[in-house]
Structure formats: structure tokens, C-alpha cells
Amino acid sequence: MPEPRRGPQDDSATARMWGGRFRGEMDPTIAAFTTSLPFDHRLYRADILGSIAHATMLGRSGIVPVAEADRLVEGLREILAEVDAGLLKIRGAEDIHSFVESALRTRIGDAAGRLHTARSRNDQVATDLRFYLKSEIVKIIGRTVALQQVLLAMAEAHPSVIIPGYTHLQRAQPVLLAHHLLAYVWMLDRDVGRFRDAFARTDVLPLGAAALAGTSYPIDPLLVAELLGFSRIAENSLDATSDRDFAVEFVGAASLLMIHLSKLAGEIVLWATAEFGFVELLDTISSGSSIMPQKKNPDAAEIVRGKASRVVGDLVTLLAVQRGLPLAYNSDLQEDKEAVFDAVDTANASLQVMGLVLHGIRINVDGIASRLRGGFMGATEIADALARRGVPFRDAHELVGKIVLYAQERGRELWELSTEEYREFSPLLDADVAQATTPAGAVASKRSHGGTAPERVQEQVQAVREAITENLSWLAALPAAPVERNAAAPGAPPRRRGSER
DSSP states (O other): OOOOBOOTTTTOTTOOTTOTTOSSOOOHHHHHHHOOHHHHGGGHHHHHHHHHHHHHHHHHTTSSOHHHHHHHHHHHHHHHHHHHTTSBOOOSSSSHHHHHHHHHHHHHGGGGGGGGTTOOHHHHHHHHHHHHHHHHHHHHHHHHHHHHHHHHHHHHHOTTOEEEEEETTEEEEEEEHHHHHHHHHHHHHHHHHHHHHHHHHHOEEOTTOTTTTOOSSOOOHHHHHHHHTOSEEOSOHHHHHHOOHHHHHHHHHHHHHHHHHHHHHHHHHHHTSTTTOOEEEOGGGOBOOSSOTTOOBOHHHHHHHHHHHHHHHHHHHHHHHHTTOOSSOOGGGGGHHHHHHHHHHHHHHHHHHHHHHHHTEEEOHHHHHHTTSSSOTTHHHHHHHHHHTTOOHHHHHHHHHHHHHHHHHHTOOGGGSOHHHHHHHOTTOOHHHHHHTSHHHHHHHOOSTTOSSHHHHHHHHHHHHHHHHHHHHHHHHOOOOHHHHTOSOTTOOOOOTTOOO
16 A cells, blocks of 8 residues: 655744745744644645636636646646545645645646735635535535434324423423424424525635735636636625634534534433333443443433534634624634534534434333323313303413312322313313313314324424425535536546655
8 A cells, every 4th residue: 555645844844835024933832823734634625626726717817827727737636636545644834725835836846836826815715614614514404404304204103102292391281202303303494494594605705805905816706606616706805804704604503403403312311211211222322331230321312412512612612703803814713613613523423423313212102101191281171171161261270270189189180080070160161171181182182283283293294394305405406516526637546655746
């Protein structure tokens, strides 16, 4: 197996790439503190593809000779292929941009210096981050939709299972399990919508803004936008290089996604307890105890629940970094990337893990049925029946409270009281009221739009299917960036060690 190629500047990380006006080298501690390569290396693909598009534009616009532009593109394609193959290690540079240019210089010589014509690192890094983030948003949307499909399948597999619904963690009213699961599907649908919105505002090309004021070269940003797959170009060069609201919007959407995953994970943790007993954890998703042999812990769900705080922290970081920054670019913005990358990694991993967790639980139908006793969850049905028969609801509420106390003192369910017992409280109550207090009766009565009655839940299932189909269609319609389709140099496999120019 060929050895990886060493990156440029391996032995001179403190060398100044832009140091014509300096007499000495940067202090090594300052150099180490200011370098961004340890984290922005993951932008290498975005940076190289952006440079290919920029070099192509330089040639077609007559800013550099076409032959030299072609050499730039060829060299960049080779670098991308070698990094992808693990033959070129990213190291020994201030940031990913200087790494790429230095690597290019080892291949084509001084002509590599033309690559930076008509651009700055300021618009370059903004372009890299937007290009990278567009791709990651698409992945996250795809995984969110996949999780919706898992929840939808669970709902359809258990159409008639009734569970206690809760408020304040106290039994409140019975609902269909499918209805409960679909609540999370709708949360995730809104998350997808927020990510699509964030994608639209990320899909703006800043390249061409240069450092802050634009450039005097006759550039063609529309061509670059077309090559990189951006739908628009930035309207203001100061705004293009200095603002990161698109990143804030993405991490905000990721924060809400994680809050929803955290809620779902938290319910699975509760449902797996002996006290609830709604689900059984399969061994594939469970962890053991270091001291108690009998334990089966839902660690994966708990960690997803905890990781929501990380992404919320990432959002706070991004907001705080940008607070009060004067126009235009400031090096404070270097701190945006680690927060964005962490949000990307955490959201992706949590979506994948939650899918596995949902596949790794089994619904305990008998256990759920046993929990439908107690809590007097049909009490509201009696109050509603009285209200429909002319009793003011506040008065009905008071009366039903007395009926609940009566049943509780006798250890009976509301549906176990006789018609005669009900009529002792009010002559308006009859046998139909007792039937309405059963879990099935209470569920069947909730026929309002979005309610838990079986026919309403079936309507939700159809609406969810349509929403998922629409989001999948949006994903399928996204075009690939032309520069990415043509990134590989045709007929030029990655060069091996020893073939350096």
C-alpha cells in the first residue's frame, strides 16, 4: 500500500504565507493559537471545489490565461483525489486555504499564486462554509425524514393500542399510541421545514466580495454560482463576508431538532421503566450495570437526551461570537466553525441512534392495557355529557369531581359504576355516560380535527405520508453542483508517493 504523501510546510508551521511586510516569524505560541487547520480541515472538499470554480472563472473571464487556469484546475483535481484517497495528509499550514494553495504550489510551481487573484480568504471561507453546510443540511433532512418514516411505521403497526395520555406526568386522558407517535412525526416535519428555510438562506454565493469591498477585476460571480450550485449571489460585499446568520439559523434548527429528539428519548426512558412498562428494550440497544446484574439500561436514549444541551450551547456560542462585531470580517468568526461542526455531528449521530433505538424497542401491549386502570381518565367525558345537556361546565366539573371521589373511595373505575349510582348525582346521567368513560369510548369521542379518534388519526397518517413524499421530492429535485460532478480529473488516477513534481 502506498505511503501517504506529507502535507506542505510540515516542518515550518509558523512560516508566514502572507508575510511580505514582516521581518520576522510569528511567535510559535501565537501561531498555534491562531491556526484553524485542526478543525477547518474538514472543509477541504468545499475549499478545493470552490477554488476549481474560481479558477475556471478566472480563465473564462480573461483574468488569467486559459492555459494557466487549466493548470490550476488540473492541480486542484489531483489534490482532491489524493486527499480523498488518504494519500495526502492535511497538516502543516495555518488553515485549509493555505494548505490547498501550498499543495498546489508543489505541483504546478509559482503559477499556483494566480489562484488567489480576485478573492480574499474572507469571501473564500464564507463560501466554503456555505457550500459545506448546504450538503450537511441535505443529509440531516434525509435522516430526519427517515426517522419520521420509522415513527409512522410504528404508528401504523399499532392502530388500536390505547395508552394513558399525561399532563404534569399525571394520567390525564387516554389517547391512541399512534396519535402519540404521530405527534413526534409532526414535530420532525416542522424541523424539516426549518432546515429547508435555512438551506434557502445558506444557498447564497459570497465569493466575489473579496475582503470586504468587492474587487476591481471583471469577475463573473454568476458563473461561479452556477458551477458550485448556488442559486443566488450576495447583494452586498460587506454583508457577504461578515455575517453568519445562515449558520445561526442552521444551528437554531438543529437545536429544535435535538429538543424534539430529547423529548422522544426521554419518553422511551420513562416507558422502559417497570413503573410504566410500555416498552421492552432489546439487547441491541441496551447497556448493563457495573454492579447490578439485573439492569438493562437505555443508555443510548439517555445520551441523545443529554446531547441536546450541546447543540443549544453551540447556538449560544454562535450568537455570542457575532454580538457587537463591527463590519466587516473579524477573526472572531473563526470560532463559528467548531460550533457548526459540533451541531452537524451531534444532529447526524442522534438521528441515526434514535432510529436504532426505535427499532430496538417492542411495544408491551398487555403492560399498557394494565395501566389504563386508575387515574379516572374518563372523567372529562362525564363533564362534557352534562354540559351538552345544559349544565354549565363549571358546575359539571364540580359534580364530576364528587363522582371521582366516590369511585376512588370504593376502589372502582368510572365505567364500573351503575346507572343508578350515576343518577344519585344527577338525573341527567345514564348508561351511555358509563360507556363513554372507558378508554375506548373516551378515545372514540375525540373527533375534532387533529384529535385522537381513530378516524382522525387515519387522516393524520395520510397527511403525514403526503408531507414525507413532498420532502422526499424536494430532496430528489436538488441538482448536484456541476463542479462536483466534474471534480475528478478524467483518466488521471491519484499520483503515488515519488511522483511529485
